[in-house]
Amino acid sequence: MDNSVYLFAGDSLVEGAYGESYVEGVFEALAAKNPESEPKVINAGRSGDTVSALEGRLDHLLQEYRPDWVVLAVGINDVWWPWLAGHSLGWRIGLAIRSLRTGQRATPDLDQFAAAYRSLIDRCRRAGARVLACTVGPIGEQISLPLNQQVARLNGVIKHVVAEQQVPLADVWQASVETLSALPRGSGYFSGEWLFAWMDCRRYAATGPEAMAQRRGLHLTFDGVHLTARGAALWSRTIVDALERAEGAETRTSPVVPAHVELxxxxxxxxxxxxxxxxxxxxxxxxxxxxxxxxxxxxxxxxxxxxxxxxxxxxxxxxxxxxxxxxxxxxxxxxxxxxxxxxxxxxxxxxxxxxxxxxxxxxxxxxxxxxxxxxxxxxxxxxxxxxxxxxxxxxxxxxxxxxxxxxxxxxxxxxxxxxxxxxxxxxxxxxxxxxxxxxxxxxxxxxxxxxxxxxxxxxxxxxxxxxxxxxxxxxxxxxxxxxxxxx
Missing domain, CATH: 1.10.390 (Neutral Protease; domain 2)
Incomplete structure (x- = not known):
């Protein structure tokens, strides 16, 4: 790794304004591993972004920052928003207003999502940037929740597209599943009602994410989606490991598997x-x-x-x-x-x-x-x-x-x-x-x-x-x- 520019493009989990940001953790890890280099990390996350919304603003980001790497972390709102709109009148009205104001619309159709994701990769490549894709983490911390079946299907699409396009992957979903399986059983809490989400914003300002997570029996998130410090650390570690594999830091002497595996x-x-x-x-x-x-x-x-x-x-x-x-x-x-x-x-x-x-x-x-x-x-x-x-x-x-x-x-x-x-x-x-x-x-x-x-x-x-x-x-x-x- 050298003085590369890393552009993180995605939703509120990237932005980190609500919950902990993992982008800062990636920067600290890159700088610590390469003390003689000066990596530049750009946080281009935007709360509420969907795959189509990111597609609409990506070209401007690529032109402005000219990154060497683009880390794509988007998709959770393409699953979560349709579910919220179908279960809460308040959310349905609020999301409709938001869509009119920001242009952020979910893409629940998996074929259309795949096409939009391919477009993101193509735009990055045309700008001369390499791409690292991230899977989407669980919604709520019980993997058996029906909503997480939809998340798993979306991640299957992401994995298919990146394999087809030969793009490296940071599998945050798998890392989350493995981590949660080793922790005391978390709750399935997530803010499914608009009023509860509004109250969460007030609690967040008053107490912060860690206290909210502890009260709800959550580990990686404080509301089922947005990250605690532990969740942000998991994201950072998974992305840094994936970047190292992609850039060959671990594999120059063994380009196939880690050096400790005898072949x-x-x-x-x-x-x-x-x-x-x-x-x-x-x-x-x-x-x-x-x-x-x-x-x-x-x-x-x-x-x-x-x-x-x-x-x-x-x-x-x-x-x-x-x-x-x-x-x-x-x-x-x-x-x-x-x-x-x-x-x-x-x-x-x-x-x-x-x-x-x-x-x-x-x-x-x-x-x-x-x-x-x-x-x-x-x-x-x-x-x-x-x-x-x-x-x-x-x-x-x-x-x-x-x-x-x-x-x-x-x-x-x-x-x-x-x-x-x-x-x-x-x-x-x-x-x-x-x-x-x-x-x-x-x-x-x-x-x-x-x-x-x-x-x-x-x-x-x-x-x-x-x-x-x-x-x-x-x-x-x-x-x-x-x-x-x-x-």
């Missing part, structure tokens, strides 16, 4: 490789054909990104910086190098969810090396091709090819994977038939990734390698997207 490590062809103990044969086999695929992609793209292949069991995966849940292959680009995360094995639930057993049983042609093997080996070989697409994404990242539409990014990666699979000498080429059949089955089932892979296959059949200059050029989006719509 086997070696260099194989163009790849640096590590794996969980006992999985060296699988990791070496993967590095063999992925290394060959790397050379094909390097020839196509004209770049040679540094890539670390990590073959991890579930325990090590959870300790790693992987942007996705085990066991789906994922990639992570830190601006200088990429890490390709591949599981040691694919769980049966994951196989069934993607229709892999059915795809294997219906496939008609297999390479000689796999033809005589059973279903588990064929399922693994087919699922491992997902790692090829993820590697193609790392090449696109190194080329600074980053269309705003995440579906187009997946299409570009799938098209590059098609080219590699059609290489005459490709070790993975024998799986092209089963891969295309599996993609078709996923598309028929309505799976968006299946539809994208079918589009990529049609693009290759119609254009072969001719689209490579567009894909690897500075502005591939318009031409390839137009051809994809025709394919």
């Amino acid at each position: 086997a490590r070696w260099n194989q062809g163009p790849l640096e490789v590590s794996c969980s103990p006992g999985w060296e044969p699988r990791a070496r086999a993967l590095a063999g054909w992925l290394g060959q695929a790397y050379e094909s992609l390097a020839s196509l793209a004209g770049v040679r990104p540094a890539i670390h292949l990590a073959v991890l069991n579930e325990l090590h995966w959870l300790k790693s910086a992987s942007p996705g849940a085990y066991p789906a292959p994922r990639s992570l680009w830190d601006g200088e190098q990429g890490t390709l995360f591949v599981p040691s094995a694919y769980e049966e639930d994951y196989q069934r969810a993607l229709g892999l057993p059915e795809a294997v049983s219906s496939a008609t042609a297999w390479p000689v090396a796999l033809a005589q093997l059973g279903e588990p080996a064929k399922v693994t070989a087919l699922a491992d091709l997902l790692a090829l697409e993820e590697m193609a994404r790392l090449f696109l990242q190194d080329l600074r090819v980053a269309p705003a539409d995440p579906a187009l990014v997946r299409l570009l990666a799938a098209y590059l994977a098609q080219i590699v699979l059609h290489e005459p000498e490709s070790e993975a080429g024998g799986l092209l038939g089963p891969w295309d059949e599996w993609s078709a089955a996923l598309a028929r089932a309505g799976n968006p990734d299946g539809r994208i892979r079918r589009q990529a296959a049609r693009l290759y059949r119609q254009h072969g390698r001719d689209l490579v200059p567009s894909v690897t050029g500075g502005q591939p989006a318009s031409e390839v997207a137009a051809l994809a719509r025709q394919a």
Whole structure:
């Protein structure tokens, strides 16, 4: 970390005018860890902000402060406000007036929320800033409350978007759940009535948050939402840890998992490789054909990104910086190098969810090396091709090819994977038939990734390698997207 500018954008939990602010704690931690640097922390929180309200003012903040990092912490009002309006006439009237006065409106539709969140990330990237996203903490301190089911679903959307966009995450929800589970059972109190919330404001001015929390049996908040000192410290610690992981402070010597985790490590062809103990044969086999695929992609793209292949069991995966849940292959680009995360094995639930057993049983042609093997080996070989697409994404990242539409990014990666699979000498080429059949089955089932892979296959059949200059050029989006719509 250096003299970076950190812009915190979000709602009242960021602002800290009502309750304790965690932003000051982040600044103190950054300054303490780097005494020779002068990090600048900007608190751009605004009470009542929703994802759409933040979207409306973010460009001005980016232009004014020109941050290196933007910490996005927004979403709780998109859940809480619709609930309040549905349970209290006073809140319904008050929120309607507030919306007219400030333009702050909740976005309860999860698809619309996801689109707005992607827009926030895109705006930050266009301004040259890196992004750290935060999940939303619980409302009330009983996780079993029905309202927290809605919060959990919203957090699922945030996690999906940041994984799709390859943005690091500070999982405040998970940290809160783990902390609350180790504390005496907290109350489910939160201000559900407008009159009680008004009275809370008067009590807050008179007694402060800690006394209110103690009286109500709360730990991290004093009213179910706004933070006590303990809650602010949890937020600060979670964000600082996430920033350290993202900036590589902990992982320069071990870019996959914390240094205290022992992994086997070696260099194989163009790849640096590590794996969980006992999985060296699988990791070496993967590095063999992925290394060959790397050379094909390097020839196509004209770049040679540094890539670390990590073959991890579930325990090590959870300790790693992987942007996705085990066991789906994922990639992570830190601006200088990429890490390709591949599981040691694919769980049966994951196989069934993607229709892999059915795809294997219906496939008609297999390479000689796999033809005589059973279903588990064929399922693994087919699922491992997902790692090829993820590697193609790392090449696109190194080329600074980053269309705003995440579906187009997946299409570009799938098209590059098609080219590699059609290489005459490709070790993975024998799986092209089963891969295309599996993609078709996923598309028929309505799976968006299946539809994208079918589009990529049609693009290759119609254009072969001719689209490579567009894909690897500075502005591939318009031409390839137009051809994809025709394919």
